[in-house]
Structures are given as C-alpha cells and as structure tokens.
Amino acid sequence: MLRLEELWYQILAFVDMGGPVLWAIMLLLFLMWLMILERLWYFFFSFPALKKTIMREWEEREDTTSWFAKRIKESRISEAKIKLRSGLGFLEALVAISPLMGLFGTVYGMLEVFDIMAIAGTSNARAMAGGVSKATIPTMAGMVSALSGVFFTTYFKHKATVEAEKLEDMMQSH
Template sequence: MYWLRERWYDILAFIDMGGPVLWAILLLLFVMWLMILERSWFYFITYPKLRNKIISEWDARDDTTTWYAKRIKEAKVSEASIELRSGLGFLEALVAISPLFGLFGTVYGMLQVFDIMAIAGTSNARAMAGGVSKATIPTMAGMVAALSGVFFTTYFKHKAVVESDKLEDRMQSH
C-alpha cells in the first residue's frame, strides 16, 4: 500500500509541474480509456452473442433467396455494422482533442513565462524555468494521450469492417 501512495504523490508532483491543464488532460484520458474499455467489452463479449443471435435467426428462416429475404439480410448486417461503429466518432474526437489540450497547456505555461519576464526582467533564467516546464509538460502529455488512443481507434475501425464482412459472409442462402 505504501508504493501506491508514493506513486500517487509522484502523479500529483507531475501534475503540479505541468500546471492545471494537466488535470483536464487527465480527465480527457480517463474518459478516452473508459470508451476504449467499453468498445473492447462490446467487441469481445457483447458482439459475439449478437452475431450468433443474428445468424441463428437467419438460419431459422425458410426463405433466404427472395428479394425480401435479401433486404432483411442487408438490414441485419447494417444494424450490426452500426453497433460495431457506435462510439468510434466520439473516441476519434477525444484522440484529436488531446494534442490541442497539450497546446493549450503550452500557451498557459508561456503566459507564466511572460509574466515572470515582466516582473523579474529578461535575464532571470531560473525564474523562467518553471514557466517553461509548465509549457512543455502539457504538450508531451497531450501527445502521449493521443497516441494511446490512436492505436485503439484504428484497431476498432478495422475490426468493425472485418466483423461486418464476416457477418454478411456467414449469412448464406440455403
């Protein structure tokens, strides 16, 4: 339990070094990872059940070759595709916003540098170091947050296409 408290203090010290914008990036990252976990749960736990239900309903049909049956098949595949893509736009938006929050932190930190320069003069490098730190750390944090979401967003988009195609292929006429 001691190590957990120490890590918490390290996180708080890092956030203090980067300024208050890091709290916003941390919140954004938390929401992003909640979305990633929700989509993972859907793809690996919920969707296989939905896919099996759709396929069993299709296999139970007597008519799978008429125009009407083909429209039902298209509708079922389309509904599954919508479920597979659900939430990906929001996740992509979170990934795109993350670096912008980092840039906002850069601007915030640079404003502190300019305030220090106005008060202490331009030659006090030690006084400006804190502002420069608050300018660079949020940029790095925003980029790391975005990178952590890019992989999963790309993976989920690919998986949605593949699973839609697989579902359509498994719904054969008989």
C-alpha cells in the same frame, strides 16, 4: 515498490510541474480509456453473442433467397455495423482534442514565462524554468494521450469492417 500514497504524491508533483491543464488532459485520457475498454468488451464479449443471435435467426428462416429475405439480411448487417461503429466518433474526437489541450497547456505555460519575465527581468533563467516546464509537459502529455488512442481507434475501425464483412459472408442463402 511504490506505495499508493507515494504514487499519488508523484502524480501531484507532475501535475504541479505541468500546470492545471494536465487535469483536463487526465480527464480526457480517463474518458478515452473508458471508451477503449468499453469497445474492447463489446468486440470480444457482446458482439459474438449478437452475431450468434443474428446467425441463428437467419438459419431458422425458410426463405433466404427472395427480395424480402435479402432486405432483412441487409437490415441485420446494417444494424450490426451501427453497433460495431458505435462510439468511435466520440473516441476519435477525444483523440483529436488531446493534443489541442496540450497546446493550450503550452500557451498557458508561456503566459507564465512572460509574466515572470515582466516581473523578474529577462535574464533570470531559474525563474523562467517553472513556466517552461508548464509549457512543455502539457504538450507531451497531450501527444502521448492522443497516441494511445490513435492505435485503438484504427484497430476498432478495421475490426468493425472485418466483422461486418464476416457476418455478411456467413449469411449465405440456403
């Protein structure tokens, strides 16, 4: 089993192989997972409490059939939809930026390859290998981080739609 210190050194070695752009990708990935964890917490802990409150208020109403009552129902459902979709745009932006940061890392690594080729000549494959890794590792890291966010973004969008529809179905007139 790896000790924490060994794990840290392996992370630093990986970042060294991929170049400084990996730090930016790691930051994006950290922010993305913070958003994912926040949304998971909201969907499974905070929203059920809000749903109970909305339903309790609706059941306590005497009038649920008038035009005014229907507007209140629409308003509460709309507020719930806004809260359910809160932060999803930012999460989608982080997912979209991740592969672009990987491509930026590719360009950065290729610049290093060209620099080595200018200094050492075009036939020195060993000298170019470091630059090639700095060109490919950020691309892979950007794509992997984006893939981890695509699943959850799709899941959250679907869950927000389903939860809003369930809430609307539960708020029947009595």
